Amino acid sequence: MNTDAPRPLRADARRNRDKILTAAVRVFTEEGLDAHLERIAKVAGVGSATLYRNFPTRDALIEAAYRNEVAQLCDAVPGLLAAKPPFEALRAWTRLFLDYVTAKLGMAEALRAIAATGENPYGHSREMIEAATTALMDACAAAGTIRTDISPSDLFAALAGIALTSARPAQREQAERLLDLTLDGLAARS
Template structure:
């Protein structure tokens, strides 16, 4: 096998892994219960052996999806701040957070078991997410566009509450209204 053949195989493997992650994320977000590994492989257009080569257990797939989503949220905060003013970045980040919460629908049982077993560092994830919120809040405080007296923990708790009440399919309009209401409360009050 030539070096070019090996690179081509690695590129195919990388594409397959990403395809599996994307499809699993999509299925987890839309599922009422945990989809089977076979359903994920079929939807991704790969064989079950390919799925198991990348993710030998359901837990390894759930962990990869979970970590990918956390990474998207933390890097997403920086990317949004580079493109948008802080209030617009925070509001858009709230939508990303809602997507992250929705992804947990179809992997909740496995995820909870993994957290209980200490296989996922929930405290570390919380720290990362609060840091992403803090980055946006700090930029908003410096620009005078966001209040300086609201901690990231309060925003995270508000988001969890909103998506608990209005996170189900069919409640997108309510979630948007509640998120906009939260944003209104984060703007400084004129003197």
């Protein structure tokens, strides 16, 4: 029997962990690196001991919150494709991408601090996001709704550029217009 494998979390422990991660993204986005972990625990509706049991250090919490955001962004693709026509799924996902970058910008200082210690909080995030983009673009191409001369890397670069220049909450309307402009340029010509 392998005792090194982590035990699965109980349902209530998993819910608490998810609430902490959601609260961490919100609080770090609003308050930056100086956010107090006790505030995150309060926003999550859990005690400080629960927060520290799940995330013994600030860096562990920041890294887990970031990785959770990437996973949620990428995991949304199958559900969007099941619920919407491919091009509308792609459009909806670009809004989720913008939300993800907004959260990432709020945590940027903290993520840089972790990277400075030699850890890589980003892991495989770029590959995961490009795989999600590829799945969406493949579905759109199969439906004949997008041009096929644009690669997922090209779209990722365009989305990243929009998000990095217009990801602040006050710029949301502009960012959405730029996303629509990009998607209009990606649409198949009749």
